[in-house]
Amino acid sequence: MRATYFFLVLSVFLLALLILVVHSYLRRIRTEKRPYGSWEKLLGRLSAVNRENVVLIALSLVDESGQRRGPENDANLDGAQIWSMIGGIEGLETLERNCAVLVDLVYYVQQRYPEALVIAEQLRLDAREIEWHIGRLKSAAKVGRAEKAFPEHAEQVAAIYYVMTRRVLALYERWNLPGLVELQRAL
Amino acid sequence: MHLTGIDLLFWAAGLVAHVLLLLVLWVRHRAATFRLFTLLIANNVIRTVVLYCVVLMGSKHAYLIAYLSLGSLDLILQLCVVGEMASQVFRPLGNWAPDARVRLAWIVLASVAIGAGLTWLSAIPPGHTLLSTILIRGNFFSAVLMTELFAGMVALSVTIRLPWRTHATRIIQGLGFYSFVCILIEAGHSYLGIDHDIKISADLTYFRMLTYLICVGYWIITLWLDAPAPKALPKEMEQHLLALQRQVEAHLQRLRTMGR
Numbered sequence: 001m002r003a004t005y006f007f008l009v010l011s012v013f014l015l016a017l018l019i020l021v022v023h024s025y026l027r028r029i030r031t032e033k034r035p036y037g038s039w040e041k042l043l044g045r046l047s048a049v050n051r052e053n054v055v056l057i058a059l060s061l062v063d064e065s066g067q068r069r070g071p072e073n074d075a076n077l078d079g080a081q082i083w084s085m086i087g088g089i090e091g092l093e094t095l096e097r098n099c100a101v102l103v104d105l106v107y108y109v110q111q112r113y114p115e116a117l118v119i120a121e122q123l124r125l126d127a128r129e130i131e132w133h134i135g136r137l138k139s140a141a142k143v144g145r146a147e148k149a150f151p152e153h154a155e156q157v158a159a160i161y162y163v164m165t166r167r168v169l170a171l172y173e174r175w176n177l178p179g180l181v182e183l184q185r186a187l
Numbered sequence: 188m189h190l191t192g193i194d195l196l197f198w199a200a201g202l203v204a205h206v207l208l209l210l211v212l213w214v215r216h217r218a219a220t221f222r223l224f225t226l227l228i229a230n231n232v233i234r235t236v237v238l239y240c241v242v243l244m245g246s247k248h249a250y251l252i253a254y255l256s257l258g259s260l261d262l263i264l265q266l267c268v269v270g271e272m273a274s275q276v277f278r279p280l281g282n283w284a285p286d287a288r289v290r291l292a293w294i295v296l297a298s299v300a301i302g303a304g305l306t307w308l309s310a311i312p313p314g315h316t317l318l319s320t321i322l323i324r325g326n327f328f329s330a331v332l333m334t335e336l337f338a339g340m341v342a343l344s345v346t347i348r349l350p351w352r353t354h355a356t357r358i359i360q361g362l363g364f365y366s367f368v369c370i371l372i373e374a375g376h377s378y379l380g381i382d383h384d385i386k387i388s389a390d391l392t393y394f395r396m397l398t399y400l401i402c403v404g405y406w407i408i409t410l411w412l413d414a415p416a417p418k419a420l421p422k423e424m425e426q427h428l429l430a431l432q433r434q435v436e437a438h439l440q441r442l443r444t445m446g447r
Contacts, residue, residue, distance in 0.1 A: 003378065006308045010374055013305065013331075017338050017367070024345040 039108060039179055045101045046186050047094045053085040054095070058162030061155050066163040079151040086154050089141065092134050095161045099127040102164050105183070109171060119171055126164050133157050190242060197396045198239055204403040205232045211411050217354060223271040224358055227264040234261065251318050258322070262329045268362065269336050275355035276344050287347055294339035302331040309377045323377050330369035337363030357409040361402040368398045 060077055062068055077085070086092060103123045110116040133153040140149035165187045172180045190198075208228050212218045218225040234257045241253045277287040306328040311320050337359050372395045379388045 002308070003310055006305075006310065007374070009308060010305065010370070013301070014367075014370065017334060020342050021338050021363075024342045028345050 042101060042104055042108060043179070043182060043186055045104075046098055049091070049094055049098065050085070050087070051187070054158050054162055057082055057085060057155055057158035061159040062163065064166075066166060077151070077155075079147060082151050082154050082158075083147075086158060089134070089137060089146070092137065092154060092157050095157055096127075096130055096134055099123075099130050099161065099164060102168050103127055105168055106171060109175070109177060113175060116171060119167055123164055123167060126160050130157050130160050133160075193393065197393065197400075198235065200400055201396065201403075202232065202235045204400055204407070205235065208403055208407050208410070211407050215411055217410050220275075221271065221354070221358065223264065223267040227261070227268050230257075230260060230264055248318075251322060255318065255322055255325070258325065258329075262325075265329070265333055265362070268358070269333070269340075272355050272359050273340060275353070276340065276359075277347075287343065290343055290347075291339075294336065294343065298332050298335035298339065301335060302328050305331050309374065311377070315380060319381060323373065323381060327370070327373035327377055330366050330373050333366035334363060334370055337366065353414050354410055357406065361405050365399055365402045369395060 057077060060069075087094070103120060106116055106120040106123055110120050133156050137146065137149055137153045140146050169180075169184060169187060171177075172183055205228055209225070209232065212221065212225050212228065237257065238250070238253060241250050245253070273291055277283055277291065306324050309324065309327055311323075315323070340359060341363070372391045375391045376388065379385060379391070381388060381392075383389050383392070
């Protein structure tokens with residue numbers, strides 16, 4: 001009876017070990033081929049944001065080509081409006097997470113079109129700037145100055161995020177890459 | 188103890204293969220990188236010679252004592268090799284990869300626990316002495332432990348995305364495969380005993396020796412060859428990095444000027 005248990009447990013154990021090793025090897029091969037997973041999985045990582053509100057806030061600071069507007073064109077949204085439109089610090093953090101996906105989306109293109117390297121690097125710098133703004137906001141929140149600091153940083157984050165999405169879409173449009181429609185819908 | 192022609196053949200092949208591997212490690216300058224692995228192979232050369240002498244001159248009991256003592260030293264050295272390989276894979280630039288140390292500690296703890304559990308569940312062949320029971324169970328435990336550790340290392344390196352197209356990987360693959368086969372053989376020994384006069388028990392031992400010889404052959408070839416060259420940096424990336432470096436240098440220069 002003990003022998004039966006032993007060989008049963010041993011078989012399960014050896015099978016589990018084999019599955020673990022084979023799975024690891026397959027995962028390694030897959031990772032080497034596509035370091036950021038499939039395109040669909042990548043797109044699935046994008047969190048939902050209120051696009052209209054982001055565009056509205058962003059366009060108060062920059063125009064549609066990403067150029068900064070002059071003071072005469074400033075739409076002047078107040079702090080409370082921006083807070084509710086973007087969803088507070090949590091909303092900004094969602095944008096921050098989406099930035100990482102935007103960088104990966106361009107990296108995905110870069111694997112086939114090395115020319116996309118410049119855009120990928122620009123997006124990385126933009127993502128870094130967004131991180132910096134959110135970091136400043138969090139520091140301000142720790143000393144109870146979040147409300148005062150929010151409009152300035154949130155506007156910047158929305159504007160940078162908006163420009164980033166434009167860059168990604170322009171890149172996909174330029175090379176007429178598959179998945180453009182899904183991307184437009186997601187962004 | 189009586190040695191048959193096939194026993195002598197395996198003994199001689201094992202000695203020649205180990206000496207060849209030691210030569211490869213020395214000539215191709217791998218010994219400096221894999222010091223503990225070299226020590227393990229050197230220990231195996233000594234072990235082969237000592238056990239042969241004990242078989243010729245000593246009693247069966249003396250052989251078991253010698254086998255157990257040298258086997259324990261072999262297990263300690265194999266564990267040291269695991270540590271050496273972990274250090275090569277998870278410390279590519281001299282520092283432990285983030286989280287790797289904690290996860291490795293968990294893998295070691297889980298491996299020891301599972302190995303001990305399986306060993307406890309295994310049978311003791313009837314009519315065996317305490318010494319041979321320790322030998323059978325010890326062999327089984329070490330085979331399970333080593334297999335788990337190597338499988339865990341392979342899985343962990345994939346999870347934290349560390350490359351393993353190196354000589355360290357070849358050593359891990361060889362030892363891992365040998366340990367895996369050893370689990371099956373030692374599970375068989377725990378039911379059939381290790382008496383060399385029982386044919387099936389002797390056949391299992393020959394199969395273990397053959398597997399080990401294949402692994403040593405694999406190491407001789409792969410450690411003689413150079414490790415696969417890493418992928419070259421794309422030209423665009425290289426230019427970009429150079430431009431970035433020049434930019435950083437310019438910024439640094441400006442900051443230094445401001446500081447004066």
